[in-house]
Amino acid sequence: MIESIIVEIRAGVGGEEAALFAKDLFRMYSKFAQKQGWGMQVLDLKESDLGGIKEVTFELKGENVYQKMQWEGGVHRVQRVPKTEKTGRIHTSTATVAVLRKPKVEDNIIINPNDLEIDYYKASGPGGQYVNKRMTAVRIKHLPTGIVVTCQTERSLQQNKESALEILKAKLLEKKEMENLEKLTKERREQIGWAKRAEKIRTYNFPQDRVTDHRIKKNFHDIEEIMDGNLEKIISTLEKSYSFPKS
Numbered sequence: 001m002i003e004s005i006i007v008e009i010r011a012g013v014g015g016e017e018a019a020l021f022a023k024d025l026f027r028m029y030s031k032f033a034q035k036q037g038w039g040m041q042v043l044d045l046k047e048s049d050l051g052g053i054k055e056v057t058f059e060l061k062g063e064n065v066y067q068k069m070q071w072e073g074g075v076h077r078v079q080r081v082p083k084t085e086k087t088g089r090i091h092t093s094t095a096t097v098a099v100l101r102k103p104k105v106e107d108n109i110i111i112n113p114n115d116l117e118i119d120y121y122k123a124s125g126p127g128g129q130y131v132n133k134r135m136t137a138v139r140i141k142h143l144p145t146g147i148v149v150t151c152q153t154e155r156s157l158q159q160n161k162e163s164a165l166e167i168l169k170a171k172l173l174e175k176k177e178m179e180n181l182e183k184l185t186k187e188r189r190e191q192i193g194w195a196k197r198a199e200k201i202r203t204y205n206f207p208q209d210r211v212t213d214h215r216i217k218k219n220f221h222d223i224e225e226i227m228d229g230n231l232e233k234i235i236s237t238l239e240k241s242y243s244f245p246k247s
Contacts, residue, residue: 004061004102005069006043006170011054012075014093017082019052022095024227025076026056031229038062043163044151057167066101071238073099074201090207100170109169117141123152138164147171216241
């Protein structure tokens, strides 16, 4: 089934190394999407001074994209010697990944324009330097929920605004789904709830050439191959180990 999702990656604990890890995750998912034949569009990107990524938001569209990517939401941890480390000491850093399903017509996500606070600003590059002299970037705040979204990758103000509204709708849908999840029975909530929580799901240990998925307590090797977008063995193992009950 052809569907669309929005993925957000944010650098977590670890300073510049966390930003570099976030960039590695973005590359990993980009490669994976390419191997799956999915379409990809970057909606918002904030780079760090040393070439890492503070935050990136992108859309993936294709066959069974949510079915496969739903497993990736949560905290990802990396253990390795950073390029900036001169003593050879192993650092631990984190990045967070959020996977948001884009609303369909039947999801009935309606936004009241009066509930929006919209700001326009200049798109910026690494270190905050302006790369666009016109006000094309958009920041939208949804007043009832406090959710804030931004978009600055398109040259057109209108395109950025439309993309930002799509991100907002996806976040509102996630909020609605989380609220519905809380109403489910404890047993059913425990079955599907872990995939929605922002907890540590995976550790990428470079010195030991090992990726550990903590939800199924299983190790995978050939970490460079995995970081090059070969996620199928991890995702297929998750699919076999754990399946969502039907609504």
